[in-house]
Structure formats: C-alpha cells, structure tokens
Amino acid sequence: MTRQLRLGAFMRPVGIHTAWWRYPGAAQDANFSWPMLKRFAQTLERGRFDAFFMADHLALLNMPMSALQRSATVNSFDPLTLLPALAVVTERLGLIATASTTYNDPYHIARKFASLDHLSGGRAGWNLVTTSNPDAALNFGLDDAVEHGERYRRGREFFDVVTGLWDSWADDAFLHDQASGLFFDPARLHVLGHKGEHFSVRGPLNVARPVQGWPVIVQAGASEAGRQIAAETAEVIFASSRSIADGRAFYADVKGRMPAVGRNPDHLKVLPGVLVVAGRTTAEAEAKKALLDSLVHPDSGLPNLSIRLGVDASGFDLDAPLPDIPGTNQSKSSRQAVIEQARRDNLTVRQLAQLAGGYAGLQMVGTPADIADQMQAWLEADACDGFNVMFHTVPEGLDDFVDMVVPELQRRGLFRREYEGVTLRENLGLPRPPNRFFP
Secondary structure, three states: OOOOOOOEEEEOOOOOOOOHHOOOOOOOHHHHOHHHHHHHHHHHHHOOOOOOEEEEOOOOOOOOHHHOOOOOOOOOHHHHHHHHHHOOOOOOEEEEEEEEOOOOOOHHHHHHOHHHHHHHOOOEEEEEEEEOHHHHHHHOOOOOOOHHHHHHHHHHHHHHHHHHHHEEEEOHHHEEOOOEEEEEHHEEEOOEEEEEEOOOOOOOOOOOOOOOOOOEEEEEEOOOHHHHHHHHHHOEEEOOOOOOHHHHHHHHHHHHHHHHHHHOOHEEEEEEEEEEEOOOOHHHHHHHHHHHOOOOOOHHHHHHHHHHOOOOOOOOOOEEEEEOOOOOOOOHHHHHHHHHHHHOOEHHHHHHHHHOOOOOOOEEOHHHHHHHHHHHHHHOOOOOEEEEEEEOOOOHHHHHHHHHHHHHHHHHOOOOOOOOOHHHHHHHHOOOOOOOOOO
C-alpha cells in the first residue's frame, strides 16, 4: 500500500454508545478522571494514533431528565483545559479540541489554540463547529438557536479572523537581541484591523505564530453549507458516512470543490467516524456488541431520537413509520441521515429510537482481520483517508484496538509503525500554511 490510514480517536465522550459506561469492566467516570484520560492518551500514542479528538458541548439539559440521568456525558473537562495537561504526558499524539464559532469570540480562540500549539510542540488542532443546540443558546443570552445559514456565515468570518490573528507575527519576528535591546522587529508584526459583518477585531495576537503556522483545521459539517466551508478551510473532516458508497460520494464531492477555491485536494483528510468492536473471534465480537446494545435503557431511546431529528418524537406512534419531519435550526445533515435510514430500511419509530439510544452510525464488529479488511476496502475505494475511531467501552475497547487491530493494520502496511514527524501536520502529511502577511 502506498497510502496509509490516518487514525484519530474520538475521546469526548470516551464512549459514543449510550451504554458504554454500563458495560462490565468499564471505567464509569472516565470522562472526568484525569488518571484514566492520561492512560488513554498514552495508550493511543503507543498505538501511533494521529490524534486525541475532543468534542465539546455547551449545554447540559438537552434531553428529558429521564434520559439525562442515564447519560455519562454530563460531567467532563473543558477540552482546552485538559489538552494542555495531556500535552505534558505525551510526545507525538495530536490534540484536537472542538470550539464553537457561535458562542466564542475569535480572539479568545486564536489565543488559546496558539498557546496549545506552542505548549505541545506543534500538535494542536481546532475542530471548528457551529452550535445548533437551543439549550446552548439559553446559556449565552439567546432564546433559540441561531439560524443555520447565519451560523455558517459567522463561522466563515470567524475562521478568517482567527487565521489572520495567527499570522500576526512573522516566524522571525522575535529577535531576542540582548546587545541591542530589541526584543522583536516591528516590521515583522501585522495589525489585522478586521471589520466585517459579525466581528471587529484590531489585533495583533499577543502569542507568537503557532509552531505549525496554524493548528490543524478540523470540521464535521456534512450539510451543503458545511461541505462548502470544509472545501474552503478544512484540513481534516470528521465525516459521518455509513457505507462505502456514501463515503465515496462525500469524498468526491468535498475534494472536488477544492480546486475551484485554489486548494489541493490532498491537503484534506476525510476521516469517517466508526464504532469498532474487536474480538478474538467474530462470535466474541458480536457477543460484545449484543451485550452493549442490551444495556441501552428505553428512557434513552426517544429523547436521543428527538435530538437527532430536531423535533419532539415522544408523541410519535412507536410502531409506525417515521412521519414527515419539518425543517428546523438543528443540524440538517444529522436529521437527514436519520430520515434516509428510516426510509431505506423501513424502520419503525421504535426501531429508530433503539438505534438512537445506542449508536446509529458506521460500525465495524469482528476480528482484527475483519476490521482491517473493512478499513482497507474504504481506503482503496477512495471513501476515506482514515477513520476517527470510537471504542465500545473504555478501557477494554481502546486496549483491544491498540493491541489487536493496530498490529494487523501495520502487518498489511496500512498504518505506520513509527510517527513520521513531531507535529500533527507532519504526521497527517499536511503542509505548513504560509503566512499571508509575510513572505
């Protein structure tokens, strides 16, 4: 194989399946346990993963209490507080954090991620998201979620401001000349002076240009607006394709948009999320998955389905097909994926709720060889550049992947045995962006 898989690990929450924390042997408090998170990061680095990926949530009460009380996601660290700590106990593992463009200011985000990149020696990544959760809006002085198109216009301008701030200083701006007494060269400092529809930011940033030039830009949107902003700005996409056919179409669409905006398609890595359950035999892996699914409480099903659809599903007839769903300000791609699955597989609301209460996305269940076969098929079909791996529980699922699946991928030449470089960009095969203000 001339191409190799890029592997991220989705680690906030540490398990994507609703019942991960109920699984026998699970570290139930792992989302909020520094010793466990430290162990997980070091295990991922031992497995030569590209990155530790942290999602973020800005609200708690986004489901009925009957479901919320069964969720292990309600208690977790702020990503930009945890990742600098993980930077100290790892050396090569990338550190990617989600930060919303809807409820932050660009100067804050530029400063925090530039700092993380320096503290980690060039391993930071920013997952740029817009926030659709109406409960998050209530925490920031609004009565409802910001309209979908408005969120994306703000997000696009937000990106321009943050990257402009990262380019405030030339790489050689700081002289540190004790003899002359000059600490920096003013000619190598740029004042941004941005004034736009959503932001007015003078700058410059009071942090030197990041080690990587810019932290790696990650996105997850799959809507039309999300695909376009990804083609314009993203370097990694956390994709949600559920089949090779869907993956090929998404891969071709987003990468196909890049030349028109002056970008090389090779400078974007598409990593679909995948829940992996590995076993020494297929029967063992399937038994693990069946046990996991059996631990989903019914109270979790309908509320999770409601969140994915952006409408209250509690009044739907459980044994009837999914009714027509009106448009909302919620995530369009997530809602559409659920609707398409319901129509394609003739699922009832009850069946959809059961899936929503567990995990309804791409899953690979089987032996290390089975899982490697599937990952190789996706890569060779140009349906991905790798995967953002989710573990059925921790620590068991993470250990299984690193100890069983990674060696099989390495044996096939599909995955590295040693890191290619020091920075996240070097390991992902991404170029360091030039400074737009200083040649």
